[in-house]
Amino acid sequence: MIPNKILEGIERLDPLPVTARKLADMLGSEEPNMREIAKVVEYDAAVAANILRVANSAAYGGRYRVQNIRHAIVRLGTANLLTIVLGEYLRVFNLPEPIFALTENDLYLHSAASALMVKAMAREARGTMPPNASIAALLHDIGKLIMVRYLKADVAAMLSLCKDKNITFVEAEREMLGYDHAEVGGAVARKWGFPDEITWAIENHHRVVPGGSGPVLDAVMLANYAAKSMGAGLGAEGLNLSIDYAGSRQRLGLTMKGFERACAQAAIWLDEQKKDVYSAA
Numbered sequence: 001m002i003p004n005k006i007l008e009g010i011e012r013l014d015p016l017p018v019t020a021r022k023l024a025d026m027l028g029s030e031e032p033n034m035r036e037i038a039k040v041v042e043y044d045a046a047v048a049a050n051i052l053r054v055a056n057s058a059a060y061g062g063r064y065r066v067q068n069i070r071h072a073i074v075r076l077g078t079a080n081l082l083t084i085v086l087g088e089y090l091r092v093f094n095l096p097e098p099i100f101a102l103t104e105n106d107l108y109l110h111s112a113a114s115a116l117m118v119k120a121m122a123r124e125a126r127g128t129m130p131p132n133a134s135i136a137a138l139l140h141d142i143g144k145l146i147m148v149r150y151l152k153a154d155v156a157a158m159l160s161l162c163k164d165k166n167i168t169f170v171e172a173e174r175e176m177l178g179y180d181h182a183e184v185g186g187a188v189a190r191k192w193g194f195p196d197e198i199t200w201a202i203e204n205h206h207r208v209v210p211g212g213s214g215p216v217l218d219a220v221m222l223a224n225y226a227a228k229s230m231g232a233g234l235g236a237e238g239l240n241l242s243i244d245y246a247g248s249r250q251r252l253g254l255t256m257k258g259f260e261r262a263c264a265q266a267a268i269w270l271d272e273q274k275k276d277v278y279s280a281a
């Protein structure tokens with residue numbers, strides 16, 4: 001059970017930027033109206049500039065450079081637009097101190113690496129990657145950001161519990177706190193009104209269900225694992241997590257080689273994004 005202190009923290013959480021809020025509302029609609037989306041995005045100059053930059057970046061780019069925001073919107077689609085807007089929100093999220101031995105920067109890079117990994121896997125997978133998977137991957141650890149604001153977690157005690165009982169970090173969270181960052185993340189996604197598919201994946205990204213629980217969750221689990229293998233956001237949790245690596249991969253139609261190529265591609269895109277973001281800052 002999530003304690004009141006954390007639930008109140010979620011209530012007090014900075015509201016989503018207006019642009020993200022409106023895009024999230026449009027996510028559910030069967031046929032998003034491009035003109036409506038353009039209206040939302042064009043009004044926010046910082047967002048519009050960022051979207052144009054990302055639409056032409058290696059990860060999202062096509063053969064031709066897009067010159068204006070309307071073309072960028074058509075190229076990216078609602079889910080990618082929202083991933084970009086939320087990525088920026090996470091980057092400037094004010095983290096008062098490191099949590100779980102992760103700094104603010106690590107957490108942002110971990111999120112960014114996970115979202116890029118979903119894009120890279122989509123290129124390699126035989127099946128179709130659901131558009132919401134990149135948003136879920138980006139936000140999967142949002143619970144950690146909330147927990148650091150309202151809770152002092154004793155990381156050393158958690159680590160020794162992992163060692164003594166041979167359990168994963170998230171199991172140690174559950175044992176010591178009675179809940180974990182995935183549950184907190186699910187509560188945040190629910191407050192923000194995200195589609196169930198995204199909320200469910202955030203909430204369950206550390207629970208291995210035999211047979212899987214749908215492609216979004218499979219994608220998030222693999223992306224989390226890959227981001228950690230790349231060294232993006234290892235923190236105290238390290239690679240100490242359970243995952244049905246082969247099962248998730250097979251259900252998404254990814255060979256082992258394909259997964260490895262996706263890891264290499266995502267690492268390159270992450271490097272480019274780091275250069276881009278930090279030279280622009």
Ligand SMILES: [Fe+2]
Binds near residue numbers: 140141182205206
């Ligand atoms: Fe996690």
Ligand SMILES: [Fe+2]
Binds near residue numbers: 224
């Ligand atoms: Fe993670």
